[in-house]
Ligand SMILES: Nc1ncnc2c1ncn2[C@@H]1O[C@H](COP(=O)(O)OP(=O)(O)O)[C@@H](O)[C@H]1O
């Protein structure tokens with residue numbers, strides 16, 4: 001049986017809700033063969049981030065080389081890349097022939113900062129320009145576009161700034177923290193705009209929603225889906241995953257990666 005392949009380059013979450021663990025679960029439940037390169041080992045759970053240890057640059061390079069020399073991914077996503085030196089190592093492996101989904105992870109829902117200021121500059125100037133899709137949430141879009149965002153008008157202005165200043169093919173501004181609904185907005189370099197709305201669930205169990213959403217987009221791109229179709233599938237997946245969350249942990253719990261049938 002032939003399987004499509006996808007790679008996540010990100011940090012860990014031993015409690016299984018976010019980071020690489022969420023990415024691999026999302027790839028698996030979309031029937032895509034998942035691979036993973038660890039950038040930082042993060043001690044975190046549903047109550048927050050408690051310790052971070054970065055993997056050495058040599059180890060990141062060796063992991064990348066072992067994957068790319070053996071099983072080439074059909075799509076790749078990056079999540080937490082804490083330091084610009086790590087980005088330097090990863091950058092040569094990203095190229096526009098393999099669809100690249102950049103989740104510009106900066107701060108966890110718990111409020112804990114996950115990447116340095118210098119890394120944010122690197123991702124703006126080097127990584128985002130290579131991306132097929134970049135998926136900021138509200139606060140990430142505010143940092144990237146350098147403006148406050150409070151409604152649909154701001155979202156469109158911020159997205160256009162990100163497209164013109166940083167040059168990704170598509171930007172999706174996720175609406176989990178904007179307004180009273182759960183609407184995500186995509187804008188393309190070619191000038192198309194589209195949005196997806198789901199019910200907004202009244203729950204604190206949204207740990208790892210951003211990782212999961214971008215991982216599903218990556219899985220669908222690995223299968224050869226068009227970007228807009230991939231975003232639509234990711235939206236349905238995350239909506240069901242939140243709705244059927246398992247209520248685990250003592251804080252903001254994880255979503256249910258098995259909620260959507262293939
Ligand atoms: N309470 C909610 N109900 C339904 N969908 C949600 C809810 N919170 C977030 N989402 C969806 O989850 C995805 C991740 O969004 P968001 O929470 O904004 O990102 P992040 O996890 O990066 O902060 C988006 O598709 C968003 O619309």
Ligand SMILES: Cc1ncc(COP(=O)(O)OP(=O)(O)O)c(N)n1
Nearest residue numbers: 011018019108109207208209210211
């Ligand atoms: C290792 C790691 N990467 C990313 C995040 C942030 O995940 P996200 O999907 O944005 O969900 P929240 O944690 O913000 O709920 C993370 N926590 N850990």
